[in-house]
Amino acid sequence: MQLHFNELAQSQKRLDADQAHLIWVPSSAIVVHEVQAPKAPKRKWPELLPWMLEEKLLQAPQDSHFIIASKQGEQLTVLVTAKSQIREWQQSISSAGASNYSLLPDFLALPWHSGLISIARQEEQILVRYGELQGFAAPAELAWLMLRKLDADSVSPRGLAVCLPETDLLVDLQARVEVRHGEPDWQQAAVLPSANLLQGEFSLQQSAGMARAWLATAALLVLSIGLGFLSLHLENRQLAAEVEQLADSNRSEFYRQFPGLSIQSGNIRQTLESFISDRFRQRASLEQVGMRVLQDIDSVLSACNCSLQGLQWTAEGLELSLPLSAAERVEDWQFAAYTKQSIARADDGLTVMLRPEYD
Incomplete structure (x- = not known):
């Protein structure tokens, strides 16, 4: 669940202790700094940053809470707020019943367009976002001065993406509007986890409900x-x-x-x-002429109940020796690719000469 801290404070709304919540807190209590990354090992950066930014802080370094939100090349984006302010926010949120939550600056809820500056109003504060993690919140008069300073530091004034009526803008700013949005949607705004203020000494201990x-x-x-x-x-x-x-x-x-x-x-x-x-x-072998003749001979011999007494291949053809009992049927015999040339009788049997048709 996502909501603005002011909504929680004004409505006395109760929050589910086992549900994760994202609370947008007033950016007027947070300052964004851009610093050169220290040469020391990364684990030493949290100890060095307070003293690197000491001259820019409004309170003692030991009373300030530092979050390294991003690193681009050798440049660090650091969010700074007072520890007492975080404790105050935590006390209010805990009183509402929440035990699992994140705190993010509310200017990060504005849509970010590369090359444009996003502007919105949150009650009496003007929210300005001019980078992925860069922005501020201030009363209107101060916000317009800071915006003009931002323009002066740029090569040329950037276009505007507004989440408020254009009549709330200064006249010279109205001509720079390129994108128009509705009011900030605290429920659906994109979240950058690296900007969560509850890191380091303010990291939340996991509740029993969360553990279960x-x-x-x-x-x-x-x-x-x-x-x-x-x-x-x-x-x-x-x-x-x-x-x-x-x-x-x-x-x-x-x-x-x-x-x-x-x-x-x-x-x-x-x-x-x-x-x-x-x-x-x-099968191909059985289709040969010689095999077909033998099959025909077997068929006719079976039909007359005769037996083949002899078979001889000669230069003239195929000579069959048959018993005399085959004499009555031999005239009707037909053989594949052969013709009967002669039938010779003898006392002991018949001799039938078959000659190939292609000769």
Whole structure:
């Protein structure tokens, strides 16, 4: 939940202790400084900054709270406010029931446009934002003077993005308006966590409610991961069973289609391709003229219940030796690609000469 500190103070609103809150605090109590990064190790910077900025502070360094909001190259953006002011804010927020919250300068709730200056009004204060983390808040008369000083330090005056009626602006500023927004939306404004004032000695201790919430979240996360692994394990087992069942089905179907062959499911495709290739070669061999003649001879001999007594290939053709019982049927015989040339009788049988048709 996001809201402005003034809204909280004026409405006496109660806040949920277990919910995270972002409180926009008055920027009039905060000063933004740009300083050169110290040459010392980074862990020493919080100790050095108070003395580097001592001459610019309105109170003693030990009474000021410093936040390094960003580092661009060798330049640091530092937010400074009085420790007593932070304690006052914390007391009011704790009285409202909140225990988990962040404090950010309210000028950071203004939309930031690169190359433009954003201006808004918060009660009697004018909020000005002129960089990602740069800005200020002041009464109107002082704010316009500070804005003119900002213009004087720039190469040329920048355009304005306003979140207030243009009639609230000075006349010469109205002509520089390039972008118009509604009033600041404290609920939806973008947040820069690095600008949270509750760092260092003011970092919040995690409340018991927060700890319980995190523990519950962590427990749910561990449980969901465990259930995910269990589900994956069960699915893997089911998939393995389906693969084994498919392999058994493949073997059963193969043995049914090709009895007498032995095969493993791993090389079923290779075996089938080899088997089918052999069958095609056998079929091609059976289509040869000589094999077709032998098939025809087998058919006619079976039809007359005769037996082949002899078969001889000669230069003239194919000579068949048959029993006399075949004499009545031999005239009707037809042979593929061969013609009967002669039939010779003898006491012990018949001799039939077949000659190829292409001769």
